[in-house]
Amino acid sequence: MFEEASEVFDNMFKSSFPLTFIVFIPAVLILVSPLPAEAAHEFTVYRMQQYDLQGQPYGTRNAILNTEARTVEAEVLSRRCVIMRLVDFSYERYQKALRQSAGAVVIILPKNMSTMPQDIVQQFMELEPEMLATETIVPVYFALEDDELLSIYTQTLTSSSSQGSSSAAEVLIHTATANGFQMVTSGAQSKAVSDWSITSLEGRLAGTGGEDLPTIVLVAHYDSFGVAPWLSYGADSNGSGVSMLLELARLFSRLYTYKRTHAGYNLLFFVSGGGKFNYQGTKRWLEDNLDHTDSSLLQDNVAFVLCLDTLGNGDSLHLHVSKPPKEGTPQYALLKELETVVSSQYPEVKFSMVHKKINLADDTLAWEHERFGIRRLPAFTLSHLNSHREAQRSSIMDVRSVSPSSRHGAGEHPAGPHVDLRKLSRNTKLIAEALARVIYNLTEKGAPGDLQIFTEQMQVQEEQLSSVVDWLTAQPRAAQLVDKDSSVVSTLEYHLGRYLKDVRRHYVKADKRDPEFVFYDQLKQTMNAYRVKPAIFDLLLAVCIAAYLGVIYLAIQHFGVLYSLVRRITAPKTKQH
């Protein structure tokens, strides 16, 4: 406030001195002092998801906005931009804004989401799918909070909540001093992105000992999902799965380099894209390999497919199957080995098999293994989550780590979804041990349950896991943002290429006539908040200026009167000389 006042003073003094002192300073002080003056503030906003899946539209349909800002407490919300903070966010308020046909909704998120308290995170996570399920024509934006945005919010709050309750004089003063804000986005209307290709990567480790070896496929999808694509970092789901896959690739490629440990199984690693959009990458890969190619590892002897999904936390492991494995099959062997390893080496982990039939009538498939199941390949998904409907699989609150202050006491349920590195490395070792026991047939050969293979030089490298997870969560990996030239894809390709052979890319483009998925652009915008005055203010100003001009006119017309007045005041002094 003081800088503004001194700037005004400087300008005045440079132009004309005495008159400004008498006339202008009181007026300026009255008009400038009540609120700190705010200029236009530019900030980045991230739009809510907009996509069509199998013809069904989801999310917000609109991108442009040019409306005045209000908060939820205001009475009139129609055609206004409603600003809410995350701490005050609730579904009823959101619905209220939509019911009153608001022009837009902007939700302000704290800069560091890991410091949010647990219940707010939980509540928001549950609301995300509901917000996406209802198709809204109103653009919904998310902005990260900073000081200026917060002050804009508080100013809007005070002016919104004081709207209906003051006298005429207060309203007049209010119009002169209050600041309204006009929110304007700079982009265009959103439109569908044509020819977006989702990239997936595959690599293999060939087994030894003849043709027609059984194949084990390890799959993890690398993309993330959240209510806003640019804010979805997907740490646990599925950054943990990808980092575990890379670590398994490293370990087994090491084992396969030595002739003594080169096993008789082919290992196929697949990092799929579009996983959160009903596993598009996997679906097309399967079609290409099974329908369009003559010979592929997937057509011949597939022992089983293991999908890794959300394994970075938690003390339980669930093996999700669509058909319980029959005895004597490799899937059954894996199930038994997992149970063995858990019971003898990791008693703190609760392991169970979850049987869920594939329901083709559902909008989307539950887990990635169901895609393989539909094509009659034996598959399961490992996850620490019990149900595929868990909110944290598709939430922007899934971040790399949470601060200790937001956790409850030790022993209680942990805070928002995040990756716990020790648990991730424990899970990696667990799965690696179980896989090794299946591949090398250790139980039949009489190896004890607590035989540990991956120790000393072969041990799971926690730093490797940590750096991969850190790198993955450093950028948003929504499927709409990762195209084939993206650095995520090329770095993953490079990493896979270090350990595996025949690393190949696989592209999925939506079908032209009946697209399975359609993405839209304008997901990140720059929004400007302009300080505006209410319309009455201009009228008030016009009246004041008209009055002022009238006074000037009268003064000039009757200048003689003024002059003689001045002379009469100064004359007695000269008469005395």
Place this chain on the structure above:
Amino acid sequence: MTLFHFGNCFALAYFPYFITYKCSGLSEYNAFWRCVQAGATYLFVQLCKMLFLATFFPTWEGGAGVYDFVGEFMKATVDLADLLGLHLVMSRNAGKGEYKIMVAAMGWATAELVMSRCIPLWVGARGIEFDWKYIQMSFDSNISLVHYIAMAAVVWMFTRYDLPKSFRLPVTVLLGLCVYKAFLMECLDCTAKAILTFYCFNTFM
């Protein structure tokens, strides 16, 4: 409503000039073209000043907080050209004293208004963003009208040979103030700041 706001500022800035022109009797003397000539002289004088400043006063590379008194003093002295310009305009106009003063001042002030305030108002006041500075700029132009009238009057008085001796000194002082007022304001500002920081420093030490 932002075009309305531009209209408000425009009215605030221009109408007093218009009223002054109409009501001070200048219109009876068909002084319009003489005012325009005065405006042209203003443009010419400003151009000369700018060239002079650009040529002889290189950018001063010194500390950011220290005020270059001598440099700014020399720059302010160039504003004497304003006075000379006013004198030139007035000497070319035959007529009574008031006529000369009013013509010179009106033309000068109008030219300054058009040159320095038109474009900021057009560009800024029409935008979505509201800022008090446009109202302030328009009000400023009113004050500068009065200021130029006073300045022209003082210059005219200075050049009169029948000015009483007792008035010589105040007139000269006023002329000096006209030229150096910006510089004096900066000096006062700097000294006030220095005294204040010195005082605060002493209080807290």
